[in-house]
Amino acid sequence: MVDQNSNYALQTSEVYVHYGKKMAINNVALNFPKNEVTSLIGPSGCGKSTFLRCLNRMNDVIDICNVKGKFLLNGNVDIYSPDIQVETLREKVGMVFQKPNPFPKTIYENVAYGPKIHGIASSQNELDEIVKDSLHRAGLYEEVKDRMDDIATGLSGGQQQRLCIARAIAIRPEIILMDEPCSALDPIATAKIEDLINELKENYTIIIVTHSMSQASRVSSKTAFFHLGNLVEYGETGKIFTKPDKEQTNDYITGRFG
Amino acid sequence: METAHTDKNFEQKLNHLTDNLIKMSNIVEKQIEIAVNVIKSKDSSDAQTTQNLDEQVDEVERDVRDLSFEIMTLHRPVASDLRLVFTALKVSKELERMGDHSRNLAKRAISISSSFDEDLTDQMHNLGKGVQKMVNQTLESFFKKDEVQARISWNQDAEIDRQYKSLLSDLIERMHNKETSVVDEGTKPILIAKSLERIGDHATNIAEEVIFNITGHYIDLKKTDFE
DSSP states (O other): OOOSSOSEEEEEEEEEEEETTEEEEEEEEEEEETTOEEEEEOSTTSSHHHHHHHTTTGGGGOTTEEEEEEEEETTTEETTSTTSOHHHHHHHEEEEOSSOOOOSSBHHHHHHHHHHHTTOOSSHHHHHHHHHHHHHHTTOHHHHTTOTTSBGGGSOHHHHHHHHHHHHHHTOOSEEEEESTTTTSOHHHHHHHHHHHHHHTTTOEEEEEOSOHHHHHHHOSEEEEEETTEEEEEEEHHHHTTOOSSHHHHHHHTTOOO | OOOOOSSHHHHHHHHHHHHHHHHHHHHHHHHHHHHHHHHHHOOHHHHHHHHHHHHHHHHHHHHHHHHHHHHHHHHOOOHHHHHHHHHHHHHHHHHHHHHHHHHHHHHHHHHSOTTSOHHHHHHHHHHHHHHHHHHHHHHHHHHHTOHHHHHHHHHHHHHHHHHHHHHHHHHHHHHHTTOHHHHTTTTHHHHHHHHHHHHHHHHHHHHHHHHHHHHSSOOOTTOGGGO
16 A cells, blocks of 8 residues: 655555566565665666666556556656656656766757756746756766857766756756666766765655665665565665575675576 | 575685684684693693694684685675674684683693692683583584574573682682682682683674674673573
8 A cells, every 4th residue: 555644755556567478577566765765676687677667657668568556756646647747757757877868969958958848947047047056966067067068979978977967857856767877887987976866865866776786785775676576675775785684685685696 | 505606706705714714613612622621630731732722723813804804805795795704803803812811721720739729620620611612502503503502602601600700709718718729829710710701701792793693683782581
């Protein structure tokens, strides 16, 4: 049952996902506390990314993907309700992907695009402020302030990923989904993104899929371990990485799988 | 039975760490056994053996320390592996201290006159046997990951302390009474008894580490169910 009076940004229960006849998620229930970072971990094919993509209906575009279950935003908004426009949902639940994917536009336009199409800014000045503020929050402003009209694809990988985070937060979401956001980055760029995640949680709820155990332990306060489409264990990150309840979790995080 | 590691190099290092602890435990158990026997036999060559074994203990402790550091640096252990490394570091330190106490008490035991009070010698020997049993059971609980046995061992320290206090008050009383054979030896019997009592304390610390290694929690010393 979904708790209506909770401090959860997002609550899910009885989630099943099938790709055709193949089951990808099997009866998962998971709640995400507000202003906390939750990591989803597990081996490839365990369903963690599929589950993440359910949270802002990214799976809608896959014809053979069938999603069932309860998904409540802020305790009362059913994100799969026919009344909910996907674009509106994605204003609330933004996403950052594995590979930085800036638009082939200027740095400024990359960040300004979302607020423009969602009608968030009422004037050019306000739009300028949103772009500046978003770049600031993403820790990128100082590095790009003198070249806002340069093409974004000329930035380094780490800068591009921070630009994508700035683009995600420019539309003022409540939740940011991150699907292995650092897997294409070097250790310094990774450290900057992790530092940023730590700062962003003040204002946002973050759900991150990661293959890096050390990243999960560094950035998140809660961790969920998936295996073969099942949620094996969910709990405080400190506990999961010192004394998980399930032997399967222990085997995975200590590298005993396979 | 724990599943094998995917990383064989890491697996080998963890096994090597456990092997070192088994080796260290075997040496310290031997050291304590010999030292306790020396209380009665006053055999100086046995006392020298405890000294020689102590050097081996120190060497294995350094190996455990270096290997633990290497594992933490290169393999970043978590969960059960992290607890093993953490426990290995602490247990090896406790074992090293036990070895020192055994060496010291054997050295003192041979310096006590053979005419020393027989009853007090028996009391010291019995205390030593009790400590020896507690140490053996505690170390067995570590390698068998037996939480119940670790808790039983932990509780045995109260009996060791009781015997130690009884022996101590007996010694002091006889000193008060100016019993020559006791007074002549000065503080040596007291220090032997203290070394045995300290070995018991170190075994208690190991029992706490065993429980942490198995459960991920340290036992609450205030809880009465351990008393």
